[in-house]
Amino acid sequence: MPEHREAAAGYHRYHIPTQPAPDIEKWPSRFKVKVRRSGLAKLLIKEVFHYRGRKDVILSRPCMYGVFSGPVGGFMPREEHCVGCLRCTTEFPEFVRIEHNPERRSLGDSYFTFNYVDQIAYEASSGLVPVRGAGYRGKFGGEGWDGMWTDMSEIVRPTRDGIHGRETISTVVDIGFTPNYLEFDPSGQPTGSTPHYLSIQLPIVLDAPQTELAAGVARIYARTAAELDTLVVLPFEYTTGLGEFGDAIVPVVRPEHARRLGQLGFTPRIIEMQGWDEALYAAITTAFPLAIVALRTGFEETDALVSYAQRGIKVFHLLADYHGRSADGGFVLDLIRGAHTAFVDAGIREEVTLLGSGGMIAAEHMPKAMICGLDAVAVDTPLLVALQARFGGECSARGASSFRLPTDLNEAWGVQRLKNLCASWRDQLLEILGAMGLREVRRLRGEMGRAMFMKTLEADAFAGLLGYTEASNG
Amino acid sequence: MANIAGKTDEQLIVEKHIANFHKGFAYWPRAEEAPPALGDSRWTQDLILATWLMAETGQVPDNGLEYKIGASGGGFDVLDFNIPSQDQWLPADTEIDLSLPLNRRDDGAQLKINIPMYGGGMSYGSISEHVMQARARAAQHLGTFTSTGEGGYPPSLVPYKDHIITQVATGMFGVREETIQYAPIVEFKYAQGAKPGLGGHLLGDKATDVVAAMRESVPWVSLFSPFPFHSVYSVEDHRKHVDWIRTTNPRALVSVKVSTPTDVDMVAVGSYFAGAHIVHLDGSYGGTGAAPEIAKKNIAMPIEFAIPKVHKYLVSENVREEVTLMASGGVRTAYDVAKAIALGADGCVMGTAELIAIGCTRCSNCERGRGCPFGLTTTDPLLQQLMPADWGQQRIVNMYNAYAIQLRDLLRKLGLKSIRELRGRRDLLRYVG
Ligand code: SF4
Ligand code: SF4
Numbered sequence: 001m002p003e004h005r006e007a008a009a010g011y012h013r014y015h016i017p018t019q020p021a022p023d024i025e026k027w028p029s030r031f032k033v034k035v036r037r038s039g040l041a042k043l044l045i046k047e048v049f050h051y052r053g054r055k056d057v058i059l060s061r062p063c064m065y066g067v068f069s070g071p072v073g074g075f076m077p078r079e080e081h082c083v084g085c086l087r088c089t090t091e092f093p094e095f096v097r098i099e100h101n102p103e104r105r106s107l108g109d110s111y112f113t114f115n116y117v118d119q120i121a122y123e124a125s126s127g128l129v130p131v132r133g134a135g136y137r138g139k140f141g142g143e144g145w146d147g148m149w150t151d152m153s154e155i156v157r158p159t160r161d162g163i164h165g166r167e168t169i170s171t172v173v174d175i176g177f178t179p180n181y182l183e184f185d186p187s188g189q190p191t192g193s194t195p196h197y198l199s200i201q202l203p204i205v206l207d208a209p210q211t212e213l214a215a216g217v218a219r220i221y222a223r224t225a226a227e228l229d230t231l232v233v234l235p236f237e238y239t240t241g242l243g244e245f246g247d248a249i250v251p252v253v254r255p256e257h258a259r260r261l262g263q264l265g266f267t268p269r270i271i272e273m274q275g276w277d278e279a280l281y282a283a284i285t286t287a288f289p290l291a292i293v294a295l296r297t298g299f300e301e302t303d304a305l306v307s308y309a310q311r312g313i314k315v316f317h318l319l320a321d322y323h324g325r326s327a328d329g330g331f332v333l334d335l336i337r338g339a340h341t342a343f344v345d346a347g348i349r350e351e352v353t354l355l356g357s358g359g360m361i362a363a364e365h366m367p368k369a370m371i372c373g374l375d376a377v378a379v380d381t382p383l384l385v386a387l388q389a390r391f392g393g394e395c396s397a398r399g400a401s402s403f404r405l406p407t408d409l410n411e412a413w414g415v416q417r418l419k420n421l422c423a424s425w426r427d428q429l430l431e432i433l434g435a436m437g438l439r440e441v442r443r444l445r446g447e448m449g450r451a452m453f454m455k456t457l458e459a460d461a462f463a464g465l466l467g468y469t470e471a472s473n474g
Numbered sequence: 475m476a477n478i479a480g481k482t483d484e485q486l487i488v489e490k491h492i493a494n495f496h497k498g499f500a501y502w503p504r505a506e507e508a509p510p511a512l513g514d515s516r517w518t519q520d521l522i523l524a525t526w527l528m529a530e531t532g533q534v535p536d537n538g539l540e541y542k543i544g545a546s547g548g549g550f551d552v553l554d555f556n557i558p559s560q561d562q563w564l565p566a567d568t569e570i571d572l573s574l575p576l577n578r579r580d581d582g583a584q585l586k587i588n589i590p591m592y593g594g595g596m597s598y599g600s601i602s603e604h605v606m607q608a609r610a611r612a613a614q615h616l617g618t619f620t621s622t623g624e625g626g627y628p629p630s631l632v633p634y635k636d637h638i639i640t641q642v643a644t645g646m647f648g649v650r651e652e653t654i655q656y657a658p659i660v661e662f663k664y665a666q667g668a669k670p671g672l673g674g675h676l677l678g679d680k681a682t683d684v685v686a687a688m689r690e691s692v693p694w695v696s697l698f699s700p701f702p703f704h705s706v707y708s709v710e711d712h713r714k715h716v717d718w719i720r721t722t723n724p725r726a727l728v729s730v731k732v733s734t735p736t737d738v739d740m741v742a743v744g745s746y747f748a749g750a751h752i753v754h755l756d757g758s759y760g761g762t763g764a765a766p767e768i769a770k771k772n773i774a775m776p777i778e779f780a781i782p783k784v785h786k787y788l789v790s791e792n793v794r795e796e797v798t799l800m801a802s803g804g805v806r807t808a809y810d811v812a813k814a815i816a817l818g819a820d821g822c823v824m825g826t827a828e829l830i831a832i833g834c835t836r837c838s839n840c841e842r843g844r845g846c847p848f849g850l851t852t853t854d855p856l857l858q859q860l861m862p863a864d865w866g867q868q869r870i871v872n873m874y875n876a877y878a879i880q881l882r883d884l885l886r887k888l889g890l891k892s893i894r895e896l897r898g899r900r901d902l903l904r905y906v907g
Contacts, residue, residue, distance in 0.1 A: 031511060051478060051486060060487040062494070064847050085837040087847040089509050090498035091491065099510045119767070129766050133840025133851060135804070135826055136759045136770040137514035140548025149758065152665065152735045152774050364772045428768045435773050452736055454548070457779040461817070466556060468905035 014171070014201045016228060016423035018127025021416040025388045025406040027121070028103035031084050033067055033077040039095025040074045062088040109391045111323040116361050117385055120421065123363070124386035127420035129427045141454035144324065144331050145365050151450040153437035169433050170440040171202045171426055173376045175231070175270065175353050176292045177314035196292060196314070197353070198269055202426050203366065203376035203441055206232040206383055206418070207317075207357045210252060210274075210398065213238050214405050220414035221383070222249055227415065228422055233272055233296075233317065233378060239264060252296060258283040272296045272317055276308055285312075294355070299326040299335035306346045317355040322381050323396040324359015332359040333372055340373020340446055349446070358398075361385075363428035370444045371451045386421040387414055488859045495848070495860065499833060503527035503539065515545045516759065517826070517836050521806060528876035529831035529869035534883075541880075542809040549759075549778035550810045552907030555884065563887045570882040571892040574821045576659070576727060577751050578796050583725045585658055588617035589878055590821035590893045591811060593828055594756075594802050595641045595663065595731070597625025598648070599676050599685040599697075600763045600840075601829075601851050602858035608866025609828060610634035615871050621661055621823075624699055625676070626688035627653040639729065642719075645699030647689040654722040659752070662715060664703065665733035666756050677764070677841055682853045709744040716749035727751040729800070734758060734780040739787035746788070746797045754823060755780050757803030762825045762851070764841040777803045778817065785818025785898055808877035812884055818898045831873040832866040 044058070051057045061068045066081045068074040068088075079101075088096045108117040122130055141147050176197025183192040206225050208218065218238040222245035225232035233250045234242075236257050242249060246266025253261065254274045261283060270292040271284055284293055294315035295308055305316055318339055324332035336356055343349040357378040360369055366377045381395070384403045392402030433441060436450055444450075462468045478486055502509060503523040513519035524541035528534070535541050543551045564570075574590040577583065593609050600623065607630055613620040614637045621639040622631070626648025631638055640657035642649050654660055676685075678696040686693040706712050716728050729752035730745040732738070742753045757777025761770065781801050788794040801814045802823035811822045830836065833848045845852025849860030881893065888902055896902070 054478070054483060054486065056483045057486040057490065060490065062491065062847070064843060083837065083839050083842060084511050085839050085847045086509055086512060086835040089511075090502070090833075090835065090848075091494035093498050093501045093505065093509075097510065129768070131764050131766050131841060132838040133762065133764045133846075134829075134834065134836050134838045135516070135761045137516060137836070137838065138546075138771060139515050140546035140551065140759070140776065142547070146771075148772075149775055150773050152733060364768050368772075428766065431766050431769055432773065435769070450736070452775050457775055458548075461779040461782045462553075462905055465553070465900060466904040468907075 013168075014229070016127075016419055016426065018420050018423045019416060020126060021413055021420055022125050023121065023388060024408060024410075024413060026080075027107065027388070028101050029079040029082060030101060030104050030118070031079060031082040032099040032101045033079045033082050033088075034097040034099065035074045035077055036095035037075055039092070043092070043095075062091045107390070108385070109394045109396075111359070111396065112361055112381060112385065112391065119362060120382050120385045121388075123424035124417040124421040127423045129424055129431065141458075144333055144359075145362075145368055147454035148333065148368050148371075149452040149454075150367060150371065150432055150436065151452065152435040169430055169438070170442075171429060172199050172440070173203045173442060174199050175205075175315055175355070175376065177351055177353075180348070180350050198292065200231055200376070201229040202422065203370060203374075203429070204228075204422055204425060205230055205250075205355060205376055205378040207378035207380040208232060208234050208238070209380070209384070209401075209403070210235050211401075214409065216409060216411060217387075217405065217414070218242065220387070220409075220411055220418065223411065224415045224418040224422075225249070228419060230422075231270065236260075236264075239266075241265070250294065253280065253284065255280050261287040267291070270294055270315065273313075276304075276311075276313075281312065294353075299330065299332070299339065299356075300328055302335070302339045302342055305339060305342055306348070309343070309346075309348060309352055314351060315353045315355065317357065317378055319398065320356070320358030321396045321398055322358060322401060325396070332356065333368065336369055336372040336374055337448075344446070363425040364432075366425060367429055367432045367444060368451070370441065371447050373446050375442075375445055382421065383418055386417045388417075484856065488856070491860055492862065492865075495833060496865075499526050500530060503530075503535070504537065512835060514836065515547070516804065517806060517830070518544050522830055522836065525827060525830045525873060526833075529873045532872035532875040534876050534879050542807055544806060548907065549776050549804070550806075550813050552905060553778075553813050553903050554906045555809075555812070555816075555888065556902055556904050557887050558889065562889055564885075564889055564891065566886070568886055568891065570885050570890075571894075572878055572881055574798075574893060576798050578798055579751055582727045582751060583658060585727060587619065587821070589874055590815065590881075591824050591874065591877070592618045592639070592800075592821070593620030594762075594823040594825040595621035595623035595639070595661065595666075596762055596825060597623030597641075597676070598628055598688055599625045599680050599682075599853060602849060602853065602861065603628050603630060604858050604861050604863045605829075605832065605850055605866060606631060607863035608832060608861070608870060610638055611863065611867040612828075612870035612874070613637040615867065616874055618874075619659060622648070622653075624648070624663060625685070627656070628688060632656070641731075642715075643699050644703050645689075645697060647691070647697065647699070651722060654719060654726070657723060657726050659727045659729055660719045660723070661729040661731055661752075661754065662703075662712075663731045664706070666731065666761060679843075680841075680845065680853050685853050709748050712745065712748040720749075729754050731756055734774045734777065734803075736775070738775070738780050739783050742784045742797075742799070743787060743791050743793065746793050750797065752798045752800055753784070754800045754802065755784060755819075756823075757801070760803030760805070760825060762829055762840075777801050777805065777814065781814055781817040781819050782900070789898075808880035809884070811877065812881060812896065813903065815893065815896045816899050816903050818900075820894075820897055827873065828870050831869045832861055833869075 047058045067077045070078050089098050105114045107114045174197045178195045179193040185191045221232045222242045225248040226245040236251045236253050239251050243265035250270045252272045272294040295313045296317045299318050320332040353375045355378045356374045357380050389403035389405050395401035503526050508519035520540040524535045524539040572589050576585045609620040614634045624643035635656040639659040639661050640653045641661045643663040676697040678694050683693045730750040731754040745753050758774040798820045801819040805822045840851035844854040849857045
């Protein structure tokens with residue numbers, strides 16, 4: 001077969017296979033269905049008489065979702081099937097009440113609210129894009145992520161691809177170093193720095209908790225990352241026995257690991273240093289000369305990042321806490337912009353890769369974070385929620401948060417849940433890119449012109465109205 | 475005891491549930507406590523119940539329900555009117571004109587609507603034929619319009635054709651020479667606010683034999699209306715579309731429905747120069763059909779911000795008086811309509827409010843299983859009988875009647891004799907956020 005044919009035959013379009021992976025732990029139902037039994041009994045008696053025993057008419061009940069289809073019907077409603085349509089309470093206001101279940105609403109914490117938990121549970125169990133009717137139900141804009149909208153291409157812009165091109169939009173991103181320009185000697189050979197990067201198929205890296213990991217979780221993460229053709233950031237200690245997924249694993253190392261680097265059962269393509277340490281950096285580059293070295297550090301270090309780049313670090317994994325806050329209280333969206341701008345100002349943004357973690361808990365946060373300047377998102381808590389982790393109170397601090405995973409977690413289920421989540425997020429990213437008319441996700445990075453901020457729009461629209469001051473919108 | 479002799483089980487089942495619904499729609503707005511799980515921050519419990527009450531009575535609620543604003547914390551919900559002191563109000567018997575001319579150019583028919591609102595596109599298949607009929611009959615009664623959406627033009631709508639806008643969207647479903655020729659207004663849907671830039675999608679479950687026949691497609695196969703029009707990449711291309719309509723129906727006005735990107739002002743001006751009579755802006759927070767949640771919340775700007783941007787730009791380009799600017803996408807109440815007009819629109823296009831008038835609880839389950847449990851967004855033969863067209867027609871008429879009362883009252887207090895005088899009067903608004 002000619003070479004070009006072989007290449008064509010070997011081509012496959014990137015696709016994440018999804019399949020249903022229903023919850024393994026029963027979560028509280030979304031709604032409470034309260035039926036006053038005496039009311040229901042009276043209704044039955046009345047209808048038996050009224051419809052002279054015509055069974056199908058008498059038994060025709062309002063719920064289309066099976067809540068009243070158990071052995072004793074409405075006397076023991078099957079709340080887990082309730083979708084909150086309110087038909088029953090509309091038809092029988094005198095004895096049926098539908099309430100939000102406070103237990104369900106207590107899932108998550110004050111940042112990772114139950115709405116986000118619900119959304120992730122749907123995405124992880126189905127792999128689908130959440131689609132609902134009847135318009136948007138939430139608040140108007142808001143702070144942080146909610147105060148930002150993404151652009152779309154309307155009729156007069158010739159660059160759009162739209163839905164037809166969605167299948168061919170690339171979500172590949174590069175992690176590593178690319179020089180601003182190439183230099184060649186007189187014979188045409190490249191001199192100076194040459195590109196040193198790897199590509200992953202989607203701008204999602206899995207970021208495992210750097211604290212204690214429940215048995216089997218590291219393996220679930222690693223296998224998922226390998227199957228998705230992306231990366232997983234794992235604590236050094238948890239990489240043991242995962243050599244088969246070595247290409248996908250980014251071990252996180254600290255100074256105490258400097259002398260144990262040889263114990264890794266594989267040669268990492270990329271390795272992450274927990275905080276800058278000159279000696280550790282030297283040890284890593286000696287042990288793994290071909291590996292890309294990333295720096296894992298807090299957004300508070302933004303002012304120092306450019307100097308680290310000058311010392312050889314080209315990949316920065318920047319962390320906010322799980323609520324998206326830095327130690328000095330900034331929010332991750334602004335922190336990303338700050339880090340991105342620091343490199344732009346230094347004229348080396350194209351040379352480095354910025355990954356970010358913390359507070360990015362919904363599919364929509366990924367394109368927004370990229371517009372603000374990230375190359376890819378290292379997803380943290382959503383992965384735990386996809387595995388049905390329950391929050392032990394407020395979970396903001398990375399080192400002091402407690403998540404309880406289901407006891408009967410199994411690898412096949414866990415991998416499918418994480419793959420479903422990533423598939424759903426990727427598909428939602430494609431919706432955003434398709435609407436913007438962008439053919440590849442790399443073009444999204446730093447595209448601030450394709451973002452709209454509530455503060456600016458509100459000032460443009462409402463400035464001059466009585467009662468409106470700059471302070472009105474913060 | 476009801477007469478059940480001679481009736482089929484199906485008839486009795488439908489009658490039973492309809493009677494129950496009507497009882498519930500009347501009960502809840504007057505109850506001391508609202509259904510606990512009803513409503514959200516955009517459409518609060520009060521707004522939904524007030525709409526039910528207006529749809530029943532045709533009057534403004536007087537039982538304490540908040541019928542003017544929601545609790546979204548932004549946009550229309552942080553705007554109010556500066557009502558002058560009572561001595562500046564117009565006398566109670568002043569005639570207040572709510573009519574709105576839709577054609578400000580010197581070509582095409584000089585159409586006027588009696589209220590500054592018309593019904594937005596909802597396609598056959600995404601809503602039931604009964605709902606379409608109810609909306610069309612209500613539009614006829616009110617002297618306004620409703621739009622077919624992109625799903626075809628059922629023959630049962632032909633008697634109301636003088637009040638029906640034919641929508642042409644990228645899938646071209648149901649677009650035929652005769653449906654263009656019927657139409658007093660032809661609406662090009664370039665994009666829609668609920669899913670800007672994403673096109674339309676009818677799930678296979680809803681593409682029944684009848685729906686598929688109407689759309690000239692295969693039953694039970696999902697249908698996509700792709701985004702964008704691949705025949706339009708410039709204002710000049712858009713002009714070709716307008717010419718195409720003019721050739722088929724020289725009387726028809728052309729409306730261009732667009733979403734709200736950052737450059738929505740340029741889009742509006744481009745549409746005007748391509749020959750549009752009406753520029754219809756559809757903001758991001760509205761919509762009735764199924765849409766990805768990520769799109770509804772995040773793509774494109776809310777209508778409250780798009781209206782002044784476009785209005786100002788049309789003024790600066792000296793074309794504001796030659797084009798009618800209609801706004802939709804999250805316009806929920808008569809007060810939202812008035813605010814949209816004060817921000818610079820000429821009128822509004824309504825969707826969700828009409829569905830709520832005929833029983834929608836905004837539960838968002840439209841796409842689940844057999845479709846809407848109240849018989850609205852469904853093609854299920856049994857379910858769609860739950861919303862009889864004559865009942866729906868009256869509910870929609872009543873709701874607009876209550877809106878008209880509120881608009882006249884507001885204009886009178888603002889010292890304005892016509893809704894047209896309100897356009898762009900930002901000085902009459904105040905920010906209460
Ligand atoms: S609210 Fe709807 S889904 Fe829930 S029990 Fe009632 S009818 Fe069934
Ligand atoms: S399914 Fe719910 S949201 Fe959709 S139309 Fe019916 S009542 Fe309204």
